[in-house]
Amino acid sequence: MKRIIVFLLGIFCICLITACAIGRTYNYSNAWPSLSYSSAKKVTIAVHDQRNYVIKGQKSESYAGMLRGGYGNPWNVNTENNESLSDVMANNICSGLNNAGIKASKVLTKYTDSKSSILNTMVTTSKDNDRLIILTILDWYTDTYKDTTLYAHLVVEVYDGEKNNISKYEFKEERNLGYGIPYNTAPNAFKNIISTIFNKTEIKSSLTTD
Amino acid sequence: MTKLFRISSLLMCILFLVSCGAHYTYNNVKYGSKEEALAAQSQNQQEIQKQIIPTKNKYGGNSLFLIPSLNSIKATGIKKTGKPSEDLIDYVAQISMRDYKNTGECLDKRHIFNKVNIQDVDYPIQYAQEQKSKYDVVIYLKMLDPSQAQWMMICKPKYVERPIYMDMSTALGVPRIISLLDNIEENLKFCSER
Numbered sequence: 001m002k003r004i005i006v007f008l009l010g011i012f013c014i015c016l017i018t019a020c021a022i023g024r025t026y027n028y029s030n031a032w033p034s035l036s037y038s039s040a041k042k043v044t045i046a047v048h049d050q051r052n053y054v055i056k057g058q059k060s061e062s063y064a065g066m067l068r069g070g071y072g073n074p075w076n077v078n079t080e081n082n083e084s085l086s087d088v089m090a091n092n093i094c095s096g097l098n099n100a101g102i103k104a105s106k107v108l109t110k111y112t113d114s115k116s117s118i119l120n121t122m123v124t125t126s127k128d129n130d131r132l133i134i135l136t137i138l139d140w141y142t143d144t145y146k147d148t149t150l151y152a153h154l155v156v157e158v159y160d161g162e163k164n165n166i167s168k169y170e171f172k173e174e175r176n177l178g179y180g181i182p183y184n185t186a187p188n189a190f191k192n193i194i195s196t197i198f199n200k201t202e203i204k205s206s207l208t209t210d
Numbered sequence: 211m212t213k214l215f216r217i218s219s220l221l222m223c224i225l226f227l228v229s230c231g232a233h234y235t236y237n238n239v240k241y242g243s244k245e246e247a248l249a250a251q252s253q254n255q256q257e258i259q260k261q262i263i264p265t266k267n268k269y270g271g272n273s274l275f276l277i278p279s280l281n282s283i284k285a286t287g288i289k290k291t292g293k294p295s296e297d298l299i300d301y302v303a304q305i306s307m308r309d310y311k312n313t314g315e316c317l318d319k320r321h322i323f324n325k326v327n328i329q330d331v332d333y334p335i336q337y338a339q340e341q342k343s344k345y346d347v348v349i350y351l352k353m354l355d356p357s358q359a360q361w362m363m364i365c366k367p368k369y370v371e372r373p374i375y376m377d378m379s380t381a382l383g384v385p386r387i388i389s390l391l392d393n394i395e396e397n398l399k400f401c402s403e404r
Contacts, residue, residue, distance in 0.1 A: 030285035034354040038335065099286060099354065101335035183293040191355075
């Protein structure tokens with residue numbers, strides 16, 4: 001009887017512990033931005049992860065944030081399936097543009113790529129581009145203890161098909177995502193922030209006018 | 211010792227129940243399985259379709275009716291709160307997609323057009339633009355996010371896009387679908403020069 005009790009309590013404790021912080025992921029797929037306009041321009045998008053802690057090798061490219069335990073001890077949270085954050089973001093933005101009626105394709109990048117090599121790849125991959133968009137991630141992670149704070153620093157640059165820069169928009173914010181683990185609030189914040197950036201007049205006009 | 215055993219057994223049972231308590235709601239009725247809920251939806255849709263009668267103002271021609279794919283609905287058509295399971299998201303997306311498809315089937319039963327081609331695609335707005343020259347009329351669901359969904363129509367020869375409205379003051383089901391079909395007929399008056 002004692003063995004059974006110890007066994008049951010053991011299982012219960014394991015369930016409790018593993019339910020806390022280990023192996024959590026945030027599903028950023030399907031967080032398509034919502035654009036308030038369409039365009040006949042053909043667009044290629046690349047997302048370039050230039051987060052300091054990724055470049056230094058302290059975090060992986062799939063790093064999405066941290067959950068803190070009772071003593072504030074942090075546990076890493078990654079994207080679902082450990083896909084790199086830049087790939088997930090590129091897929092979402094590409095889908096969001098296509099969903100708004102803009103013909104968009106994407107080029108996947110590594111944090112080790114240079115901006116000029118990315119631009120060259122974008123031009124050679126799809127030769128009749130009207131616009132090239134590079135979104136650079138300088139910061140993107142959530143920190144959850146009781147509340148969650150999102151640290152976001154993104155730069156969007158739009159180029160014409162000849163690689164001439166025609167517009168730039170920088171977004172930097174620490175956003176409180178409220179109480180609890182941001183399973184939905186983090187992807188929703190991404191959707192909201194990217195929608196805000198792409199609906200800004202300077203980005204909108206560079207994607208819709210010559 | 212027995213008390214301790216009871217407590218630990220109770221905790222295990224609670225954990226088991228909490229993790230296995232999924233249910234599926236359709237028309238405010240809870241079903242124990244996804245299949246039962248989807249079967250109830252099929253039956254309801256059959257009842258709706260039985261009540262659609264052919265129009266007296268046939269327009270003719272070939273039409274394309276575009277609905278968002280499951281993938282597209284999951285991204286743009288579902289408002290998520292908490293941490294819904296993939297299974298639940300999939301269920302809601304299926305229910306929505308089948309409702310959109312049913313709207314297309316009702317349009318077909320109304321016999322406004324000679325033919326209604328129903329297709330599900332990832333990007334209805336883009337696909338509607340690509341296909342508009344091949345059909346007399348293209349009807350599609352413009353869905354940017356759960357709060358911004360609107361049926362739209364493009365017709366020859368000018369390809370002007372017009373919104374199609376549903377009378378939201380009417381009851382869910384047949385009256386609301388009929389209000390949408392009525393509005394399609396109303397909109398067709400603006401594209402009569404084929």
